[in-house]
Amino acid sequence: xxxxxxxxxxxxxxxxxxxxxxxxxxxxxxxxxxxxxxxxxxxxxxxxxxxxxxxxxxxxxxxxxxxxxxxxxxxxxxxxxxxxxxxxxxxxxxxxxxxxxxxxxxxxxxxxxxxxxxxxxxxxxxxxxxxxxxxxxxxxxxxxxxxxxxxxxxxxxxxxxxxxxxxxxxxxxxxxxxxxxxxxxxxxxxxxxxxxxxxxxxxxxxxxxxxxxxxxxxxxxxxxxxxxxxxxxxxxxxxxxxxxxxxxxxxxxxxxxxxxxxxxxxxxxxxxx
Amino acid sequence: xxxxxxxxxxxxxxxxxxxxxxxxxxxxxxxxxxxxxxxxxxxxxxxxxxxxxxxxxxxxxxxxxxxxxxxxxxxxxxxxxxxxxxxxxxxxxxxxxxxxxxxxxxxxxxxxxxxxxxxxxxxxxxxxxxxxxxxxxxxxxxxxxxxxxxxxxxxxxxxxxxxxxxxxxxxxxxxxxxxxxxxxxxxxxxxxxxxxxxxxxxxxxxxxxxxxxxxxxx
Numbered sequence: 188x189x190x191x192x193x194x195x196x197x198x199x200x201x202x203x204x205x206x207x208x209x210x211x212x213x214x215x216x217x218x219x220x221x222x223x224x225x226x227x228x229x230x231x232x233x234x235x236x237x238x239x240x241x242x243x244x245x246x247x248x249x250x251x252x253x254x255x256x257x258x259x260x261x262x263x264x265x266x267x268x269x270x271x272x273x274x275x276x277x278x279x280x281x282x283x284x285x286x287x288x289x290x291x292x293x294x295x296x297x298x299x300x301x302x303x304x305x306x307x308x309x310x311x312x313x314x315x316x317x318x319x320x321x322x323x324x325x326x327x328x329x330x331x332x333x334x335x336x337x338x339x340x341x342x343x344x345x346x347x348x349x350x351x352x353x354x355x356x357x358x359x360x361x362x363x364x365x366x367x368x369x370x371x372x373x374x375x376x377x378x379x380x381x382x383x384x385x386x387x388x389x390x391x392x393x394x395x396x397x398x399x400x401x402x403x404x405x406x407x408x409x410x411x412x413x414x415x416x417x418x419x420x421x422x423x424x425x426x427x428x429x430x431x432x433x434x435x436x437x438x439x440x441x442x443x444x445x446x447x448x449x450x451x452x453x454x455x456x457x458x459x460x
Numbered sequence: 461x462x463x464x465x466x467x468x469x470x471x472x473x474x475x476x477x478x479x480x481x482x483x484x485x486x487x488x489x490x491x492x493x494x495x496x497x498x499x500x501x502x503x504x505x506x507x508x509x510x511x512x513x514x515x516x517x518x519x520x521x522x523x524x525x526x527x528x529x530x531x532x533x534x535x536x537x538x539x540x541x542x543x544x545x546x547x548x549x550x551x552x553x554x555x556x557x558x559x560x561x562x563x564x565x566x567x568x569x570x571x572x573x574x575x576x577x578x579x580x581x582x583x584x585x586x587x588x589x590x591x592x593x594x595x596x597x598x599x600x601x602x603x604x605x606x607x608x609x610x611x612x613x614x615x616x617x618x619x620x621x622x623x624x625x626x627x628x629x630x631x632x633x634x635x636x637x638x639x640x641x642x643x644x645x646x647x648x649x650x651x652x653x654x655x656x657x658x659x660x661x662x663x664x665x666x667x668x669x670x671x672x673x674x675x676x677x678x
Contacts, residue, residue: 356537358538373661374658414664
């Protein structure tokens, strides 16, 4: 049983360069030294799960704090694999804090749910009203190349996004349905992957939803279904269904490349994987 | 019965909750397909809305306005799609206003200090409050909430796609039977058990915002 843990504190120095001010980790989680790939001093940090995946009883606890005026882009090197487990489940707990005039861009690869796997995830994001957030999460229903699809036992997910201490977005689900139900209209409609992107850039940025809607309407949507909307809290939610993982990640990356200059005043550099 | 009847002025006939997107994109063409999407909407209402109906009902019985405000915030946070949020708020306020008008002869204010003056509450919460104030039984409250939602959507479907009266009644009959057989265990209708996983419906509602022509508001 592995109890992985990663605590990161990100601060900004006098040259407006963000750096890791505090780091504490426990096997199998590790991070690389930050890369600097834009002209805003954003720390681009890669997280590694050196165990390769999770088994029953495994935990991964993340506590990431981006202090005032600091900037962090967080990603990982490969998909998170939840391996077959005859009983029990794996747990992922995440807490993100984003300070005033700070930004957090969190774009991990998908979580892949193997046959007979069970996963429980909890995410809490605390965002200052004057900050920028781009938080993405993606799921894959199994190893598509082996024909595995919706054979996991259960997935439960809770996400709370607070802005200025007030609950803005709450998502909660437990999936232990039959494959036929997943395929029905209104659910996953035959798609094998799904993902959500939450965007927040402070209040009074309502006009950017129209830009995003126009941008989405230009994208080819043969194997992807996507929609976006602006919540009264100021959070833009984009939901995607896809039958192709690469197309889904490409769409999220394209959208963030388009939105980043509008929300952060900076181009998205090429993220090497 | 008057509350859940189709004539109560909540404006629900203006809302398709994403159904219009499916129809306009030719993803729904037949009565069977209408029934399939309505079954999903019914399940969504059972796993999310019904919990809030019950919680609001109980908060009203306990005269707990703080709990109602908390439920309102929680439900708002569970509706990231703008039109789903707005539809719920508009119909909720209309319901509360409509009932308040019916009770206008009472000496005391019908809602007393339970609700804010603007009556800006989601439909599920408003329904729970009204039912408790009128001393309706909880089980029937939940059932009528769920069934009236289906009645409204079947009525919308007959307006915006070629669906005959007999076909639509058959769809409604079968959905009603499903609802009848659905085990409504009140103890399990808790916030802890809420399930808001309906990405297809949410995307349909998001897409509805940019449909070229629209008959419905959501």
